[in-house]
Amino acid sequence: MKHLAACLAALTLATPIWADVDQALQRHILPGFEGFADAAQALQKTAAQDCRADAVAPAYQTTFDAWMTIADLRLGPSETGALSIAFWPDKRGFTQRSLSQFIADQDPAAFDPALYSQVSIAARGLFALEMLIFDPDFADYGPDSYSCALVRAVSVDLADQAVALDQAWQQDFAATLRSAGAPGNTTYLDQSEALRALYTQLLSGLEFTADQRLGRPMGTFQQPRPSRAEAWRSGRSLRNVLLSVDAAQALAHRLTDADLPETDAAAARIHALAERIDDPGFQNLTQPQARLHAEQVQQAVRAMQEAIEAEIGTPLGIAVGFNSQDGD
Structure with a gap:
């Protein structure tokens, strides 16, 4: 195959x-999205308190663990929503180039969550954060540096995305799957x-x-x-x-x-x-x-x-x- x-x-x-589609939703999928949202919000709080690489790394690992529960579901809101949470494979190295450009330019989007939510998906999500806190070329930054602010920005954006994806599944798409065949459901006949x-x-x-x-x-x-x-x-x-x-x-x-x-x-x-x-x-x-x-x-x-x-x-x-x- x-x-x-x-x-x-x-x-x-x-x-x-x-x-049983309902059991798949109730006992695996929906708890998975909720757990990911909770973990991403905890990561955001950690970065807000101390955005240095060593401080953020454990919460990052926990968040990635939570993501992997539902990472391979690419339907409904996840079909597009997952792209900016986990931009991989990155075949042309866009994440490294995007982050390098942000740091070189001291891009003000790092200080505005609304602006940051509109930047390239290569500079967002788990893999952008991984590069910032684990790659030796990026991770050696101080608490008052632009890179530290950028870690906070990516963490805020990741938490916002996780919550939005969780809500989209909990409040909308789960009902679409459960009501397959019902009048008005044009997604699943x-x-x-x-x-x-x-x-x-x-x-x-x-x-x-x-x-x-x-x-x-x-x-x-x-x-x-x-x-x-x-x-x-x-x-x-x-x-x-x-x-x-x-x-x-x-x-x-x-x-x-x-x-x-x-x-x-x-x-x-x-x-x-x-x-x-x-x-x-x-x-x-x-x-x-x-x-x-x-x-x-x-x-x-x-x-x-x-x-x-x-x-x-x-x-x-x-x-x-x-x-x-x-x-x-």
Whole structure:
């Protein structure tokens, strides 16, 4: 299953009694967005008190952990809202260039939240903040510096985005999914479409993990690209892989009340294989043994995709629909 977008098919079983969109929302998705908003607001308060890199870093890690619970959901308000929260892959280094320009110009947008919400997405969100507080070229700043003010600005903007995204899901889009097939719902014409949408997100997230979170830094055997790893500066590339797998496993269990032994075994194998990886930032992938271990994790992630298809997709008659993370 190389490109999910190629698999445009319908749901053949309308509403199986054990396919539960509401439980997925109530017990996984909505708590995830709420938790992310809470964490981002705590990060903002931390930065307001002390915006230096060492002071902000722990709250940043907690916020990124919370984000990973719902990071791979790219539908509804998240289809566009996630782009300025997590601008990655950054194939042309726009974040570094944007932040460097901000600092060089002492851009006044850093002192005006309304202005900052309109700047390039490359200078916003988790990856802009990561560069400011973890990259040696940016992180050595004092408490009264412009860079410190910029950290505060990105933190305020991130918290505002997190709250807005949470509210959009809680107050609007959750009802759209729940009311699939009801009069006036033009997004999902029947309940099967809502189920297929969430199922698509589930598999798309795992595909993104295999192809991007693992595949990008692996590059080729002749030319690995460790600096293309997600969040390598903060040393959480492997953690993001595992958290994305955990989120997929949790969502899978919320979409059905059937047992998922193959899916659970695949997730456990991913965690077991990940223990062999020495560098959580994937910076040692130039070494053949390190690359082999990453390849094994990648293969296990693909096996988890296949397990979910066998244990959820096939029994429910679901084929995957289009997802915004698919394709080129």
